[in-house]
Amino acid sequence: MRLLHAELIKLARPLTWGVAAAAALFCVLLAVGGAHNAALEGGAPAGHIPSCAELGIPAGPRCARAEALERARVNQASAEPAQVAAQLNPLAAGAEAAGLMASLPGALALALLAGAHIGGEWSGRTMKNLLAQQGRRWRVLAAKLVSLWLAGIGLIAVCWVALAAAGPVLVRVDHLPATHEPAAHALSLAGSQAARGLLVLAAFAGIGLLAAVATRGTIGTTAATAGAVIAMLIATSLPALGRWTPATWVQAWMGFPAGQASVTSLPTNFWSRFISAGGAPGHVAGLVGVAGLLAVCLAAAAALFRGQDIGG
């Protein structure tokens, strides 16, 4: 615990405050845009559902499917204002914050922090001092991982607070419909997403830890972590891999809507839009996959770090 305390003191630095401020600003700007888009959708006349003849599709199952899709699109558009207002409820905003931080924005924020907090020990040549005090290297790794993970949780909290503060103002400014969602339901949704986000953030922190031990530098850690996350998303487009990539496990575990269905006025995440719809594994498979990803990163980082020569 003393070592973790030391790591948390190190994290209390201008870069961390800057990343937290940037994350909060990003969430608020996204909410501003989302509320505005929802208001425009709500103000538009009710959408027309084209017939199969208009779509040039002969009658049959294919026609029925196309009509259902169009109906869903129109219904979604008309429901957007209420949906966004519900997302911006101060209690429910936790789900939005967790979704954003457990997806690409959070991964990039943790990549930056991992670079400075872990990779920086090599670049700043302070790793030798640290290991001269604490010879048990696994303890150093554990403290680094947990402190980075706690920073990720802090980012969720900061974004939640920012959205909770901005949400009611945006709902009023954009004349979105008032929601009558019970507080318990909103809190339950937020709590559930935030809890799921904890594992995803731990996996992101694990990737950052492994990247730091492998690259031994600030820039290398940030670049490798961000690169790994982006590669995970790109891998989902490979036909043979689609279902079995860390990105789809994250999507399944977080319950993110599939593919373009996640592109709404106020997106709940920046992750599943990059993944084609269909074929995602279930929650449990997602849980096992994300936990496995974390375990593999930790094992690889520990194995690399155990026998590593510390220069500088």
Add this chain to the structure above:
Amino acid sequence: MAAVIECRGLTKRYRGTTALAGLDLTVEAGQVFGFLGPNGAGKTTTLRILLGLVAATSGHAWVNGRRIPDPGGLVGVGAMIEEPSFYPWLTGRRNLDLLALSGPRPPASGIAAALDVAGLTGVADRKVKGYSQGMRQRLGLAAAVMRRPALLLLDEPANGMDPAGIREFRTLLRRLAGDGTTVFLSSHLLAEVAQVCDQVAVIHAGRLVEQGPTSQLTTGRPRLRLVIDPADQPSALALLRRWPTRADGPDTVLVHAADGRGVNEVLGRGGVWASQIVPERAGLEDAYLQLTGHPEATDAAAPR
């Protein structure tokens, strides 16, 4: 006396470069031990191995009787590795707090006492990014002594310190030694080592070339200064080639030998007559240069 540091056949290779080539070394408790060697001789690598930062390719090392790497061996060890680095956005005191939290708990007031010893009390609450190199060295020294270790490993600790700082540092080492702390001082500052160390080891190309009391290392290397006719200098150098010999100016030859009579006899047989044969004692610097095979070895000696 018990050995607090012991190295046997310690070897370290880095991608084709041999930093240590079978180093054997013993440091006994209570000594102020000087570890001398030119750049690249393997001093820092030895320290890093002793601290468990670097793994030896072969051979073994023991610290406080524990075979390295053993995290438990670091208990009671304070270390300052060359050019200590700190977190620049934190104050000097906060940096020491962090290091204290990262390892065994230091004694109460250990940090304050260490800052005082290092002469940093007045600037302890300034951010390290504003520290000079000398102040960072002092902070490194404070970090090394804050737990009042029984064994202190110091790598080039006086780098960047001003003369007053070096003098204070010397006084500190003597005081620590007086309190029973074993000090392992790696340095290339020969005067520093000569003044504070009672034992010296000289390392060259990753091997131990000499180890013994400082006084023995210097007084055990007599030499002769021969003053001769400049025209005879080439002949004298040729005649005396059985000893390490070197010209020192146009009319002088330095001979690493104690036997003045034998040298005089060889010269006389060759028809060269010295006008003076002066016995000298080589200083530590000369001994060091000679041991490490430096070409200037015989030029550096001071007459005694």
